[in-house]
Structure formats: C-alpha cells, structure tokens
C-alpha cells in the first residue's frame with residue numbers, strides 16, 4: 001500500500017500561523033478537529049487549491065507524483081460540487097457501460113444520468129459524486145466531511161457505502177471530519193488537530209479507548225453524547 005508522508009505543512013496568513021503539522025496518510029487515515037482547527041486548509045493544500053493570500057510551505061514524500069488528475073475528492077456538499085444546469089450524464093466522463101457499472105456499485109440506476117442535479121436528493125447526489133470519483137484512476141482519496149449536508153438516514157447509508165468502497169480501493173485515504181463516530185469503522189489511523197497543530201495520533205480504536213490528551217477526550221465525549229442525543 002502506498003503511503004504519503006506530509007513532512008511539513010505550514011500555512012500562514014500575514015503573521016498568523018494557521019496550520020503547522022506533519023503526518024502520514026497511510027491506509028485509511030482520519031483527520032479530526034473542531035471547527036477552525038485547519039482541516040479544510042490541509043485538504044486544500046494537498047489539492048493545491050489554497051487561496052493566493054495564504055503562504056504555504058508543503059514538503060511531502062510520496063511514491064508517485066500527486067496532481068488533480070490522480071486525487072479523488074469527495075466534498076462536504078454534493079449540491080455545490082456539480083453544475084446545476086447540466087445533466088449528470090454530461091458531467092460524468094467515461095463510457096456508458098462504465099457509467100452504468102459505477103452507478104450500480106454506488107446503489108443507483110441508469111435513469112440518474114438523464115437528471116439534473118436539482119432533481120436528485122442529497123444522498124443520491126453524493127452517490128453520483130462517489131461514482132464520478134471512482135471513474136478516475138486515483139492514487140489518493142480525500143474526503144471532506146462527506147455527510148455534513150445530508151439528513152441522518154442518508155448519512156448512515158453514505159457512511160456504509162464509503163466503508164465498502166474504501167476497503168476495496170487499496171489506496172491511501174484521508175477522511176476529514178469532526179465526527180469521530182462516523183470514521184470509527186472506516187479509518188485505521190486517527191490524527192487529532194487543534195488550532196493547526198497535531199496534538200495526538202495513533203490507531204483509531206486504541207485512541208478512542210485510551211485518549212491521552214484532554215482535548216481528544218472532550219472531542220470523543222462530545223461526539224458520542226451528541227449521537228445519543230440525536231437518537
């Protein structure tokens with residue numbers, strides 16, 4: 001399995017340090033932190049999509065050249081990641097048989113191709129986005145809170161789908177979220193960040209069972225309490 005070593009990622013705005021971390025993306029890795037901790041900036045840096053007003057220093061080691069053509073990205077909001085006025089079939093680039101096969105893999109049927117994004121539910125759209133990502137020969141998959149825009153029922157189904165897919169892909173995966181519960185059964189490794197710094201990392205299940213840092217404890221407790229509350 002390929003591994004990506006982010007030896008140094010330093011992002012600043014004027015004199016303010018926003019992110020200063022190093023970590024590995026190995027097998028399935030989750031990056032967790034509260035709002036404003038630097039998760040999105042980290043993903044944008046890997047995608048080379050940081051706004052020009054930010055200063056960035058990225059030093060990474062990987063066995064392959066990373067560029068947009070070989071990175072798959074599953075965003076927070078599938079509604080805004082697709083063009084609203086274009087039918088799905090015209091935003092999905094591979095032959096028809098492959099499209100059908102991929103749609104099938106994500107639990108959708110061919111009729112979806114003739115719809116505009118607005119005619120699909122959030123859960124269906126996120127499945128379409130996943131099928132599109134799988135149509136490329138990707139070497140790294142990044143997920144940015146992929147269930148944030150979905151209702152609770154769709155969220156559970158999409159997490160289940162992501163779990164199936166990530167176990168088959170055999171490429172490094174970085175799953176960014178603030179929801180530890182959702183990655184518990186998907187990600188083998190866990191990195192906790194706070195205010196742009198890595199404060200704890202390790203194997204997910206061990207870390208959840210035995211967090212060393214107080215911030216990690218609070219993050220875990222609030223995650224599970226919220227979930228109980230929502231049931």
Ligand SMILES: Nc1ncnc2c1ncn2[C@@H]1O[C@H](COP(=O)(O)OP(=O)(O)OP(=O)(O)O)[C@@H](O)[C@H]1O
Pocket residue numbers: 013018033034035036037038039040041042051053054178
């Ligand atoms: N273009 C920018 N200019 C200045 N500061 C920025 C810029 N983009 C983000 N920041 C700051 O960087 C910090 C990290 O932001 P980031 O969006 O990465 O957080 P996050 O962990 O993804 O939060 P959320 O879970 O709410 O999306 C925040 O304090 C944010 O205000």
